[in-house]
Amino acid sequence: MMNAPIAKTVISARGVDLTFETADGPVHALKGVDLDISKGEFVSFIGPSGCGKTTFLRVVAALETPTAGEVSVNGMSPDDARRARAYGYVFQAAGLYPWRTIGRNISLPLEIMGYPKAERTRRVREVLELVELGGFEKKYPWQLSGGMQQRASIARALAFDAEILLMDEPFGALDEIVRDRLNEELLRLWAATGKTTLFVTHSIPEAVYLSTKIVVMSPRPGRISDVIDSPLPPERPLDIRDSPEFIEIAHRVREGLRAGHEEV
Amino acid sequence: MSRAGPILVLVAGLFALWYAAAVPMNIREALTAAERDGAAVQPATAVERRDANALGLVLANPGQIPEAWAQDRPRLPAPHQVAGELWQSVVMEEVEGRRGLVRSGSLSNRGLLLHAWITLSATALGFAIGAVAGIALAIGIVHSKTMEKSVMPWAIVSQTVPIVALAPMIVVVLYSVGLQGLLPKAIISAYLSFFPVVVGMVKGLRAPDAMQTDLMRTWDASGWQVLTRLRLPASLPYLFASLKIAVAAALVGAIVGELPVQGGGLGARMLAGSYYGQTAQIWAALLLAAALAAVLVAAIGAMQRLALRRMGGAA
Numbered sequence: 167m168m169n170a171p172i173a174k175t176v177i178s179a180r181g182v183d184l185t186f187e188t189a190d191g192p193v194h195a196l197k198g199v200d201l202d203i204s205k206g207e208f209v210s211f212i213g214p215s216g217c218g219k220t221t222f223l224r225v226v227a228a229l230e231t232p233t234a235g236e237v238s239v240n241g242m243s244p245d246d247a248r249r250a251r252a253y254g255y256v257f258q259a260a261g262l263y264p265w266r267t268i269g270r271n272i273s274l275p276l277e278i279m280g281y282p283k284a285e286r287t288r289r290v291r292e293v294l295e296l297v298e299l300g301g302f303e304k305k306y307p308w309q310l311s312g313g314m315q316q317r318a319s320i321a322r323a324l325a326f327d328a329e330i331l332l333m334d335e336p337f338g339a340l341d342e343i344v345r346d347r348l349n350e351e352l353l354r355l356w357a358a359t360g361k362t363t364l365f366v367t368h369s370i371p372e373a374v375y376l377s378t379k380i381v382v383m384s385p386r387p388g389r390i391s392d393v394i395d396s397p398l399p400p401e402r403p404l405d406i407r408d409s410p411e412f413i414e415i416a417h418r419v420r421e422g423l424r425a426g427h428e429e430v
Numbered sequence: 431m432s433r434a435g436p437i438l439v440l441v442a443g444l445f446a447l448w449y450a451a452a453v454p455m456n457i458r459e460a461l462t463a464a465e466r467d468g469a470a471v472q473p474a475t476a477v478e479r480r481d482a483n484a485l486g487l488v489l490a491n492p493g494q495i496p497e498a499w500a501q502d503r504p505r506l507p508a509p510h511q512v513a514g515e516l517w518q519s520v521v522m523e524e525v526e527g528r529r530g531l532v533r534s535g536s537l538s539n540r541g542l543l544l545h546a547w548i549t550l551s552a553t554a555l556g557f558a559i560g561a562v563a564g565i566a567l568a569i570g571i572v573h574s575k576t577m578e579k580s581v582m583p584w585a586i587v588s589q590t591v592p593i594v595a596l597a598p599m600i601v602v603v604l605y606s607v608g609l610q611g612l613l614p615k616a617i618i619s620a621y622l623s624f625f626p627v628v629v630g631m632v633k634g635l636r637a638p639d640a641m642q643t644d645l646m647r648t649w650d651a652s653g654w655q656v657l658t659r660l661r662l663p664a665s666l667p668y669l670f671a672s673l674k675i676a677v678a679a680a681l682v683g684a685i686v687g688e689l690p691v692q693g694g695g696l697g698a699r700m701l702a703g704s705y706y707g708q709t710a711q712i713w714a715a716l717l718l719a720a721a722l723a724a725v726l727v728a729a730i731g732a733m734q735r736l737a738l739r740r741m742g743g744a745a
Contacts, residue, residue: 267742
C-alpha cells in the first residue's frame, strides 16, 4: 500500500511514573511507561494484579495524577481532556443507579453535560439499539441480567459520543458464555463506531480476540514488558480463536506475562 | 392473618400483668376506703398496715381485690379506668361537655383532643425545622472537612445535655427576645430531632462508593450535580430511617417543652394530672402521646414506601 495515512496519535505517554505513598512505604504502581495509541485502535492491557493496568487507564482518565512523566490525550493534558469529555469510562461493575430506569441511567451523563431533552431521548434510543437493548428503556436495572446491565453501562459511556472508550475489566464479573457474546458484540460495536478503545483485562483469549494492539504489563514496579501488534484481520468470528495465528499471539502474550513474572 | 393469634396472646398477657400489678399498688387505699365504710380488713388500722408488705395485705384481704381496681385516685389505674378516662376526655367531653365541640363549636380545653392537637402542631413544626436543619448540616459536613470537625462534636455534645434541664432555659431565653407560644416548644422539639437526621444523612450522603463518584468525575459533573443526581437519591433510605427516629424525638421534645410553658398540650395535661393526683389522666395523656407517635412513624413509613416505589421499587 502506498501513501498509507499516518495514523493520528490520540494518547501518548512518556516516562510515566506513579508512586502511591502507603503506610507500608511507597508502592510503584507505574514505572517508566512509554506508549502511543493511534486513533481507532483497540488496545488491550493485560497482566497480573498490581501490574498497573488499571492505574494507567485511570491516569489517562485523569482519575489519578502521575508523579512523573507526560501524558497527553487528544493533544491535551488528561485533566483538560476529561473536562472536554473526551472519553467514556466503563467500570468492572455496571454501576447503574437503581432508582433510575435504564433509559434515564443512560441519559444521566447527557443531563449532566446539558444536552436538550429531545437530543437526550434520541441518543438514548440510538445507543440502546447499538448495544441491542432496544425496548428495555423503561426497565429498572434489577430487572436486567448482569450481562445486560453491563451492556447498558457501555451504552451510557457511548451516549455522549466521546472519541475514546476506556474499559476497565468490563466483563470481569460475567460468566464465560455471556462474556464471549459480549466480546463479539464489542468488536462489532468498535467496528461500527471506530472509537479508540483502551481495554483492561486479565483474560488472554479476550485480549487477543479483541485487540489490534496488546500491551503486556508486569508488576512491582508496574511497567510494560511487551507490546504486540496483532496481525489478525478486523473481521473476527469467534472460531478465529482456533486459528494458528491466534494461538501464536496468545503464546507470545503468555511468554510476555511469564517473563515479567520471572524478573521479579 | 396467622400472626394475629400470637399478637393477641401477647397483648392479653400485658393486660393481665397490668391488672395484677395494680392490685398491690392500690391495696392500701382500697383497704383504707373499706375500713372507712365499716368493712372488716386485716390488719384493722392504717397505722398497722403502714409497715406491712403490700403483697401480704393482698393475701390477707382477697375480697378487696376488686376495690383495688376501682379507686378514684389509684397509684396505678387499671386498664379499664384509663380506657374510661380516654373515653370521657376524648369523646364524651366533646359530645356532652359544656365547652365541647357540639355545644361551643370548638374543642374543649378539658378534653384531650385539643391538647393532642397543640402537641401535634409543636411536634410537626419542630420536626420540620429539625429535619431541614439536619439535612443542611449533613450536606455541609459531607462537603467540608472544617464543618465536620467543628459541627459534629457540638451536635453530639448537644444531645448529652438532658432536655428537661435545657427546656426551661430555652423558654426563658426565647421569651426575653419576645418569642412565645408555639415556637419555643417547636425549637425544643427541633433540638431533639435534628441529631438523628444529621447522623443518618451523613451516612447516606456518603453511601455512594468510589466507583460512583469516579464515574461522575469522568463526566466532569459539578458538585451540585453530584449532590442532586447521586448523593441525595442514594441517601433516601437512610433519611427515612432517621426521620422515623426524629419524629418520635420531636414528640418527646414537644411534650417536655410543654412542661414549663403550661399553654396546654399533652405535656401540660401530664403535669396537671400529677399535681392533682389524677393518675388516670396522666396515663390517658401518655397513651394518646404513644398513639400519636405511632401514627407519625407510620406516616413517615408510608412516605418512605411511596418514595421508594417511585424510585424503582426493588431499590
